Amino acid sequence: MSTDDSRKHYIDGEWTAGTGDETFASRNPATGGELASFHRGTEDDVDRALAAAEDAYDEWRSLSHIDRAEYLWEIYHELRDRHEELGEIVTKECGKEISEGLADVTESWHMVEWAAGNARHPHGDVVPSEIASKDAYMRRKPKGVVGCITPWNFPVAIPFWHLAVTLVEGNTVVWKPAEQTPWCAHIVAEMFEDAGIPDGVFNLVQGYGDAGNAIVEDDRVETVLFTGSAEVGHKIASKVGGQPGKIAACEMGGKNAVVVSEQADLDIAVHSAVMSSFKTTGQRCVSSERLIVHEEVYDEFKERFVDVAEDIAVGDPLEEDTFMGPLIEAGQVEKFEKYNDLARDEGANVLVDRADLDADEIPEGHEEGHWVGPFVYEIDYDEDLRCINEEVFGPHVALLKYSGDFDEALEMHNSVDYGLAGAIISEDYREINQFRDEAEIGLAYGNLPCIGAEVHLPFGGVKKSGNGLPSGREVIEAVTERTAWTLNNSKDIEMAQGLSADIITDE
Numbered sequence: 001m002s003t004d005d006s007r008k009h010y011i012d013g014e015w016t017a018g019t020g021d022e023t024f025a026s027r028n029p030a031t032g033g034e035l036a037s038f039h040r041g042t043e044d045d046v047d048r049a050l051a052a053a054e055d056a057y058d059e060w061r062s063l064s065h066i067d068r069a070e071y072l073w074e075i076y077h078e079l080r081d082r083h084e085e086l087g088e089i090v091t092k093e094c095g096k097e098i099s100e101g102l103a104d105v106t107e108s109w110h111m112v113e114w115a116a117g118n119a120r121h122p123h124g125d126v127v128p129s130e131i132a133s134k135d136a137y138m139r140r141k142p143k144g145v146v147g148c149i150t151p152w153n154f155p156v157a158i159p160f161w162h163l164a165v166t167l168v169e170g171n172t173v174v175w176k177p178a179e180q181t182p183w184c185a186h187i188v189a190e191m192f193e194d195a196g197i198p199d200g201v202f203n204l205v206q207g208y209g210d211a212g213n214a215i216v217e218d219d220r221v222e223t224v225l226f227t228g229s230a231e232v233g234h235k236i237a238s239k240v241g242g243q244p245g246k247i248a249a250c251e252m253g254g255k256n257a258v259v260v261s262e263q264a265d266l267d268i269a270v271h272s273a274v275m276s277s278f279k280t281t282g283q284r285c286v287s288s289e290r291l292i293v294h295e296e297v298y299d300e301f302k303e304r305f306v307d308v309a310e311d312i313a314v315g316d317p318l319e320e321d322t323f324m325g326p327l328i329e330a331g332q333v334e335k336f337e338k339y340n341d342l343a344r345d346e347g348a349n350v351l352v353d354r355a356d357l358d359a360d361e362i363p364e365g366h367e368e369g370h371w372v373g374p375f376v377y378e379i380d381y382d383e384d385l386r387c388i389n390e391e392v393f394g395p396h397v398a399l400l401k402y403s404g405d406f407d408e409a410l411e412m413h414n415s416v417d418y419g420l421a422g423a424i425i426s427e428d429y430r431e432i433n434q435f436r437d438e439a440e441i442g443l444a445y446g447n448l449p450c451i452g453a454e455v456h457l458p459f460g461g462v463k464k465s466g467n468g469l470p471s472g473r474e475v476i477e478a479v480t481e482r483t484a485w486t487l488n489n490s491k492d493i494e495m496a497q498g499l500s501a502d503i504i505t506d507e
């Protein structure tokens with residue numbers, strides 16, 4: 001595609017090719033084919049977008065929450081009207097099977113509904129004062145210009161986690177989506193344009209990490225909302241940490257686990273483990289790469305889990321009978337293979353190796369796609385093994401046996417540096433409650449897979465996985481600042497704590 005045909009950035013209410021002369025392609029991971037071409041954003045493009053966002057801020061913040069939310073309601077309807085079209089683009093661009101592509105869009109309008117609906121809810125606290133004649137309350141103000149940097153694996157839903165709340169709260173935005181999913185981002189920007197959002201309030205700069213970095217380093221950005229890998233997130237957090245008054249809310253990866261206790265219902269255990277490990281081809285931040293199973297049920301669980309892994313339907317993600325689509329790109333296939341080799345080197349007993357799929361397992365016409373199947377192994381637990389500590393982001397699954405009491409399972413569960421998601425499968429409520437209280441994670445599930453989010457629930461990790469901010473209510477904290485406001489209704493000045501308000505002079 002020539003540069004002229006390439007899709008553009010959306011800056012200050014206009015589609016623009018920007019200042020650079022490079023373009024990049026969005027590719028279908030199932031076929032390897034090019035879907036569309038995009039202009040690659042430069043530091044100058046980010047500079048222009050930030051200037052536009054700064055200029056638009058005063059007018060945007062002067063609108064009421066409810067008026068700002070009206071623009072989001074327009075987008076809500078567009079997301080619903082274009083559900084199938086956009087869901088299919090999600091699937092084409094990131095390879096998730098079609099029900100996941102559609103769910104990505106559904107989650108987006110749920111977030112818009114939450115944020116825009118919230119505009120009519122009480123928004124702050126009325127607080128009693130020690131002095132009867134004073135009114136005291138807490139009021140929120142927008143921060144200013146917010147930078148959003150998002151990953152490829154939820155190319156519509158995660159951006160809306162960031163964008164919807166940020167805009168309703170009165171901030172303006174510069175968004176840098178993932179380089180793998182620019183087409184989804186382009187459609188989202190079309191929706192903002194169609195909704196008539198004022199120029200400069202919402203800006204999209206397409207491109208790579210250098211454009212993201214330009215957002216992070218710029219003094220005009222008050223808050224950075226980042227979702228992506230720990231490697232990039234920690235870099236961003238440390239850069240922002242050096243800039244007074246600025247914050248970075250970072251949600252990152254995990255090395256999540258499903259714990260199957262000796263009290264588990266094994267139907268639920270196998271079902272939950274398969275969903276947790278293989279949905280989205282293991283490419284969710286919450287995907288489980290560790291299954292910690294009690295010795296009493298280990299053999300039966302292993303046999304049943306392995307049976308499913310051997311047969312799980314890998315195929316064209318646009319087909320409804322597919323469970324697992326491809327990995328996102330060739331680099332991710334290499335990483336998956338590298339970790340499979342590492343597991344072998346570290347002593348794994350390999351139970352299922354479909355990493356290199358047979359030719360007849362690859363859908364016709366999709367030979368250039370990034371196809372892999374499950375890689376499942378058992379390994380003697382040692383907390384220092386890299387294969388059970390580092391995020392692979394693929395269907396790479398370790399079975400770990402525990403033989404003692406539930407404390408041992410928890411110790412194994414908590415031994416990783418990450419702390420995002422986990423599940424306990426047990427019929428014993430004491431174990432379930434202990435997991436809820438002692439598992440070092442932000443998202444805990446009982447008798448369920450450890451995947452799945454709802455926009456009105458908190459979503460975020462602890463430890464190396466994040467600072468627990470980006471989701472509904474928590475984003476409000478990140479993109480606003482609070483003023484504790486106290487108003488005197490009397491003609492006299494009276495102070496709290498009995499502090500004297502008398503002015504004493506020598507006269």
Ligand SMILES: NC(=O)c1ccc[n+]([C@@H]2O[C@H](COP(=O)([O-])OP(=O)(O)OC[C@H]3O[C@@H](n4cnc5c(N)ncnc54)[C@H](O)[C@@H]3O)[C@@H](O)[C@H]2O)c1
Nearest residue numbers: 150151152177178208209212213228229232251252253285
């Ligand atoms: N915790 C969560 O909520 C959550 C959700 C989804 C994905 N993830 C994590 O995201 C990762 C997969 O997504 P990915 O591959 O797109 O992640 P990534 O970290 O490679 O990229 C995320 C975004 O950061 C940008 N970026 C890269 N380098 C940058 C830099 N130096 N400065 C600023 N921006 C930069 C990228 O261009 C992209 O837009 C996995 O680790 C997954 O666990 C976490």
